[in-house]
Amino acid sequence: METVASPSLRIFNLPKPARILSMVAIAWFVVTAIGQWIFVFYVAAFYGPLLFGKGLAGLDETHLPNGYIPGDLIGNLAIATHLLVAIIIIGGGPLQLVPQIRNRFPAFHRYLGRTYMATAVLTSLAGLYLVWTRGVLGGAAGHIAISLDGVLIIVFAGIALRHAIARRIDRHRRWALRLFMVVSAVWFFRIGLMFWFMTTGGIGIDPETFTGPALSVLYFAQMAVPLAILEIYLRAKDGSSPAGKLAAAGLLIVATLAMMIGIFAATMGMWLPRI
Numbered sequence: 001m002e003t004v005a006s007p008s009l010r011i012f013n014l015p016k017p018a019r020i021l022s023m024v025a026i027a028w029f030v031v032t033a034i035g036q037w038i039f040v041f042y043v044a045a046f047y048g049p050l051l052f053g054k055g056l057a058g059l060d061e062t063h064l065p066n067g068y069i070p071g072d073l074i075g076n077l078a079i080a081t082h083l084l085v086a087i088i089i090i091g092g093g094p095l096q097l098v099p100q101i102r103n104r105f106p107a108f109h110r111y112l113g114r115t116y117m118a119t120a121v122l123t124s125l126a127g128l129y130l131v132w133t134r135g136v137l138g139g140a141a142g143h144i145a146i147s148l149d150g151v152l153i154i155v156f157a158g159i160a161l162r163h164a165i166a167r168r169i170d171r172h173r174r175w176a177l178r179l180f181m182v183v184s185a186v187w188f189f190r191i192g193l194m195f196w197f198m199t200t201g202g203i204g205i206d207p208e209t210f211t212g213p214a215l216s217v218l219y220f221a222q223m224a225v226p227l228a229i230l231e232i233y234l235r236a237k238d239g240s241s242p243a244g245k246l247a248a249a250g251l252l253i254v255a256t257l258a259m260m261i262g263i264f265a266a267t268m269g270m271w272l273p274r275i
Contacts, residue, residue, distance in 0.1 A: 038267050051083070195261050198269075
């Protein structure tokens with residue numbers, strides 16, 4: 001998280017509670033980056049050959065519901081854009097949080113940041129179009145949650161850009177972190193889903209209709225939980241309470257372990273088998 005914005009050597013000069021929180025945050029980031037790059041590899045390896053080899057008609061050979069509809073050029077282009085742009089935003093997002101890249105290659109950081117924000121807004125608009133023209137699995141909860149996430153991406157990108165232009169770097173970084181969380185909701189949803197199946201067997205989810213109370217909760221949790229954890233972390237980092245820092249570190253440890261389970265389950269059960 002924001003600890004990756006500080007040179008690693010400074011961490012060892014911090015008081016013990018702050019040092020623990022910073023190190024746990026770095027561990028969270030490393031696990032997140034690895035998990036997201038696995039997802040990017042899957043998207044590129046599975047969808048790339050279909051789209052570049054067969055054009056938009058290749059979407060008909062995917063597992064996506066209503067992935068390809070003959071005659072619906074705009075809808076088909078929206079899906080293709082949504083998939084291919086995901087490679088840029090999910091793959092490039094973690095790079096924006098690496099201090100060595102930001103400090104040594106500031107121009108690259110700026111250009112990647114602009115590209116990240118622009119493509120995030122683009123894929124959000126495509127996603128909003130698809131949700132309300134082709135529908136989404138999960139019923140009303142899925143429609144509302146995905147639409148809300150799309151709106152949050154657009155709003156957070158605008159705020160982060162405004163602070164960057166005004167050179168309010170600290171505020172920019174924090175809003176960029178919030179943007180990263182909501183952009184990553186599509187990834188959080190998948191690892192959260194597979195975590196739930198692996199740990200509970202899928203209680204509260206009907207696999208035939210892909211509906212159920214657990215799925216409805218997950219649709220909103222995919223953005224609400226990461227944002228809540230981020231805010232708790234930021235407040236603990238800014239605060240002076242050692243107990244608060246240790247409590248936030250404990251929360252991050254639990255979240256990181258849950259992500260590791262979800263990443264493993266999604267990689268072995270959902271992504272690699274399709275490549």
